Amino acid sequence: MRADAGRVLPIKRVLIAILIVAWTAGCAGIPARSPAIPEPLQVADGVYMFQGAKGEVDSENLGRTGNTGFIVGESGVVAIDTGTSRQHGDDLLAAIARVTDKPVRLALITHTRQEFLFGAGAFRAQGIPVSMHRRAANLMAARCENCLKTLRRQLGETIMRGTAMFKPDIEFETSHTIDLIGRPLEVLYFGHSSGPGDIAVLDRRSGVLFAGGLVDHQRIPDVQDSDRPAWLAALGALARLPLTAIVPGHGPAGPASLVDSVRRYLADLERHIAGLLQAGVPLSAVADASALPAFSHWDRYDNIHLRNASIVYLQLERESMFK
Amino acid sequence: MNALVKVYLVCIVLMTGALAQAEPRKVSPAETAAIETSEIWAKIKAQLFGQRKIEPNADSLIEFDVPVRAEDAAIVPVSLRTRMVATPERFVSKLYLIIDKNPSPISAVFSFTPESGRADIETRVRIEEYTPIRAIAELNTGELYMAAHFIKASGGCSAPAGKDAEAALANLGKMRLRVDREVRFNEPNLAQLMVSHPNTSGLSMDQVSRLYAPAYYVRSVAVSYGGKPVLSADVDFSISENPHFRFYFLPQAPGELKAEVLDTRDKSFVTRLAVGERSASAATDAR
Numbered sequence: 001m002r003a004d005a006g007r008v009l010p011i012k013r014v015l016i017a018i019l020i021v022a023w024t025a026g027c028a029g030i031p032a033r034s035p036a037i038p039e040p041l042q043v044a045d046g047v048y049m050f051q052g053a054k055g056e057v058d059s060e061n062l063g064r065t066g067n068t069g070f071i072v073g074e075s076g077v078v079a080i081d082t083g084t085s086r087q088h089g090d091d092l093l094a095a096i097a098r099v100t101d102k103p104v105r106l107a108l109i110t111h112t113r114q115e116f117l118f119g120a121g122a123f124r125a126q127g128i129p130v131s132m133h134r135r136a137a138n139l140m141a142a143r144c145e146n147c148l149k150t151l152r153r154q155l156g157e158t159i160m161r162g163t164a165m166f167k168p169d170i171e172f173e174t175s176h177t178i179d180l181i182g183r184p185l186e187v188l189y190f191g192h193s194s195g196p197g198d199i200a201v202l203d204r205r206s207g208v209l210f211a212g213g214l215v216d217h218q219r220i221p222d223v224q225d226s227d228r229p230a231w232l233a234a235l236g237a238l239a240r241l242p243l244t245a246i247v248p249g250h251g252p253a254g255p256a257s258l259v260d261s262v263r264r265y266l267a268d269l270e271r272h273i274a275g276l277l278q279a280g281v282p283l284s285a286v287a288d289a290s291a292l293p294a295f296s297h298w299d300r301y302d303n304i305h306l307r308n309a310s311i312v313y314l315q316l317e318r319e320s321m322f323k
Numbered sequence: 324m325n326a327l328v329k330v331y332l333v334c335i336v337l338m339t340g341a342l343a344q345a346e347p348r349k350v351s352p353a354e355t356a357a358i359e360t361s362e363i364w365a366k367i368k369a370q371l372f373g374q375r376k377i378e379p380n381a382d383s384l385i386e387f388d389v390p391v392r393a394e395d396a397a398i399v400p401v402s403l404r405t406r407m408v409a410t411p412e413r414f415v416s417k418l419y420l421i422i423d424k425n426p427s428p429i430s431a432v433f434s435f436t437p438e439s440g441r442a443d444i445e446t447r448v449r450i451e452e453y454t455p456i457r458a459i460a461e462l463n464t465g466e467l468y469m470a471a472h473f474i475k476a477s478g479g480c481s482a483p484a485g486k487d488a489e490a491a492l493a494n495l496g497k498m499r500l501r502v503d504r505e506v507r508f509n510e511p512n513l514a515q516l517m518v519s520h521p522n523t524s525g526l527s528m529d530q531v532s533r534l535y536a537p538a539y540y541v542r543s544v545a546v547s548y549g550g551k552p553v554l555s556a557d558v559d560f561s562i563s564e565n566p567h568f569r570f571y572f573l574p575q576a577p578g579e580l581k582a583e584v585l586d587t588r589d590k591s592f593v594t595r596l597a598v599g600e601r602s603a604s605a606a607t608d609a610r
Contacts, residue, residue, distance in 0.1 A: 306394055
């Protein structure tokens with residue numbers, strides 16, 4: 001088909017037409033039809049996010065279910081998270097280039113989940129170093145070959161073409177300041193919290209926080225890799241920061257109070273499951289008994305919440321048995 | 324029998340087993356076919372039961388509950404309840420749990436006695452890939468009944484971060500018996516047994532070290548009350564890490580509930596729980 005079209009229309013004209021369509025869609029604020037051309041939302045001056053799709057990974061949303069973003073400083077750009085696939089990473093870089101002609105100097109990965117990781121190849125191909133916490137990198141090495149295999153099966157080779165496992169160019173252990181783009185960025189690490197090696201990124205100038213795995217918005221947080229007491233402590237630390245806005249790992253950006261909704265979910269979940277365990281409810285009945293109506297409108301309630309319920313049940317059970 | 328009628332009957336059998344669930348289990352024709360025509364099952368059937376006839380799950384004798392789709396394939400709860408009034412003349416003496424596509428499909432064989440009170444068991448299993456899963460009840464009279472489901476579960480991103488296995492090894496062999504409610508004599512009472520054990524299959528590779536954790540798992544469990552067997556189980560690595568069993572026992576007087584576990588390195592672990600006139604309603608630690 002494409003070859004035919006190329007023969008009928010001069011390629012130059014087709015390209016110009018595509019550019020015009022993309023440009024007008026962007027200017028008019030019309031969401032582009034294809035998720036392959038994401039348009040960033042401006043959160044603050046020089047701070048942008050791309051919002052991921054709701055729901056489970058499928059070929060319609062191309063598996064692009066996580067938020068990503070970037071911060072533009074005087075002398076360059078830092079990208080935060082890299083997307084689901086090589087193509088996703090390429091698309092993000094193209095979208096960043098439409099906003100600014102400053103060079104992308106670094107890509108930071110906030111946590112080890114497939115929708116934040118596998119676009120890294122696109123950044124590395126352009127010589128942009130990819131940085132993540134050592135423990136996040138270790139978890140990726142231990143697990144993500146399987147994630148990638150599963151993702152390939154779910155999405156197909158076309159969507160996942162060129163996507164590969166990688167080793168980050170920079171691994172770090174502690175909180176630090178990034179002074180690369182004429183705009184100081186704080187990398188915040190709270191120990192093993194929502195996951196091992198999960199970080200948040202604070203833009204001091206705007207007060208916007210990219211919260212990665214620590215905060216989701218209108219979406220069930222995933223407790224699978226978490227240390228819940230440490231996660232709650234980290235959320236407490238975030239609540240004390242002078243934030244103007246939070247870009248969560250999933251869901252729309254929101255005010256600093258997003259931290260509280262995650263705290264409320266984690267507390268309610270733990271209280272509810274402890275009650276089930278106390279009442280002698282077996283694991284097989286936990287899914288049916290796990291309802292938390294206050295959160296039923298959150299994205300992924302039907303699956304991540306059920307899994308959370310069973311994970312917390314097993315953890316509390318083990319604690320009660322082998323204290 | 325006409326093939327269509329056969330498929331229809333299997334569907335009915337499967338649907339009946341699923342009635343207890345909130346959402347009706349939808350069984351696709353492909354899943355029904357997988358259950359019906361499994362070559363692995365044909366071999367196991369011949370090996371375990373020879374030419375003996377296996378009846379479909381008549382009158383819902385077995386209530387077999389597995390999740391339609393398991394969120395964590397490493398810990399899938401499986402519940403087998405038998406819905407038959409047990410008499411000394413006719414009772415369920417064995418329950419077989421078969422997971423066709425697991426590396427070792429015969430996952431557990433549970434034996435019961437009249438002292439069990441109820442031939443019910445709940446445990447947690449690993450599921451390697453989409454597979455038929457079967458429960459076969461054997462009566463002391465020799466009758467056999469089967470209920471089957473198709474379960475969708477596979478590893479993928481749910482692989483654990485690994486710290487749990489280390490914790491399980493550190494606590495190796497710690498056991499706990501629990502009776503939650505006040506014990507009532509002359510009726511079946513629910514008990515739980517949990518064993519801290521990595522229960523490794525020897526088949527899962529550490530992606531970083533490229534090494535396989537050696538196979539090391541619990542192979543038998545024997546529970547008695549007042550010296551009489553209540554439950555015994557031949558199990559293997561299809562059972563999840565930290566093996567867990569919920570079962571019944573029928574106490575007639577105060578006595579001792581005792582569990583003995585043997586693993587593949589011939590290590591034996593024992594725990595006891597005194598069941599008295601006034602057993603505490605709280606969990607009793609019997610470590």
